Amino acid sequence: MTERNPEDDFKTGLPEPPGEQLLVCERALSTSERKLSSMLELGRLIGLDLNLDDMLIQIASKAKEVLEADRFNLLLYDPKTDELWTKMVFEIEGREFRTPSHVGLAGYAFHTGQTVNVEDAHEDPRFFRYIEEAIGYTTKSMLCMPFFSRSGAVLGVMQLINKREGRFTAEDETLLRMFTNHASVFIEIAQLQKERMDTLEESRRELARLNKAKGKALDHLSHELKTPLALIQGYLRILKRKISKEPGGGPVLGYFDILKHYMTRLFEVQKECEKIMLAYREMEEENLVDELENLWKKIEGMDIPVDTREHWQTLKECVASYIPPDSRSESMFLLYPVAQKAIADTRANAPHRDIEFRLTGDEDASIFMDVVVVRDMMAGLLKNAVENTPDGGLVEVSVTADERNVTVAVRDYGIGITEQNKEHVFEGFFHTQETDLYGSKNAYDFGAGGKGLDLFQMKVYGRRFGFDISMKSSRCVHIPTDRDLCPGRISECRFVSRRQDCLETGGTTFYLTFPAVKEYLKTSSRDESTP
Structure with missing residues (x-):
């Protein structure tokens, strides 16, 4: 006689003894508790890491495991281009994929703010087939759920694909909703952090560009001032000698002393421009040597062949040969x-x-x-x-x-x-x-x-x-x-x-x-x- 499986009876609706019903309920409750615990644990983990890319990887791995899905995508909204994007399209990390925000089931969920749960995506006219055709993957069931910022704006869509058994259930929706509410806080913080870091990096590049332009301007100023100043000084001397020989030229000679004073200051500016440019070049040269030293300190603990060490020393000597020798002694x-x-x-x-x-x-x-x-x-x-x-x-x-x-x-x-x-x-x-x-x-x-x-x-x-x-x-x-x-x-x-x-x-x-x-x-x- 074949032994009856209580869980099969629970799925088919056949009656089973009260003891077996209790066992099935306990197992279902245990599964739900395990899923809930896993979701809370994921929330704790992502709260420790504000790196957006690393956070998305953790979210995808845990959500797929807990909700028993074959694939998980997390699509973020880019307001600059009005697109939904991800670097984990069907979990192929590093390959960024973008679609217009209104396209597909995810686009529908994003714009309506509604959860989309379909048993067969191919039978839904909103389904966007391009992605699976591009990577050779077949989509069956799909659960799309938008997630929101603290102010209520839609941040993106979480997308579960192909439930391992059957279709995504109401319980799956409840768990995913609970998780999106929790994870969206950290995603928003990570996005703000990334925006700040990107802004700082852009400012740093802009300052470097301006500093380089300043250096070029000073270099140009130094060269452009030198010859005209020497000519002006020469003509002033000639003019002063001629005026000193003219009757009544005495009162005018006082102006030449004033002009000489300001000419001297201009010469000082020109010389200091040269000194500044020399100092900038020396600093850049020193920075290059320092970077080589820092690089070596990072890799010297590794098992490096002797010939590589010799090449490194040759490289340092070659760089040093381009730095002007210092006449000073310590x-x-x-x-x-x-x-x-x-x-x-x-x-x-x-x-x-x-x-x-x-x-x-x-x-x-x-x-x-x-x-x-x-x-x-x-x-x-x-x-x-x-x-x-x-x-x-x-x-x-x-x-x-x-x-x-x-x-x-x-x-x-x-x-x-x-x-x-x-x-x-x-x-x-x-x-x-x-x-x-x-x-x-x-x-x-x-x-x-x-x-x-x-x-x-x-x-x-x-x-x-x-x-x-x-x-x-x-x-x-x-x-x-x-x-x-x-x-x-x-x-x-x-x-x-x-x-x-x-x-x-x-x-x-x-x-x-x-x-x-x-x-x-x-x-x-x-x-x-x-x-």
């Missing part, structure tokens, strides 16, 4: 005496300024660097400090050391830098004051400003020699914008009555942080041992 020296000499030179270069200089710190702190570079940087920082400090003010230099670093800080108690200008001070050819405020001033004058070249070069040196330059600044509370003027002398300021009052209102500190000698030698030995 050595160990005490930093404190260098700071003393820089202060003395600044005093000599600015005898007309009433500035107090103070030097404090560790007199025995030593670093391993190019002393010429350090002298140039100290001179540039002190010049910057003097030009931003009113007469009667103070400039402090300190040298500190610990086991890992040696830091020299140059602090002025001057006008400070506004918040919007802080992020640009190391960019090169950037000054923190309005051009017309210092156009006629000389070096070391209060408010003479500069073109930011010294600070930009220090940033380049930092990359090359392995030290750090940083800055802290607070704008004088009495002159909060670049257009607000400081009189240039503390005694003439209408906001303060004492020198100490001025010292407490603002100022800027630049820090040069070098590795201590022991740290530098450790780093150098590691670099030399790296292929």
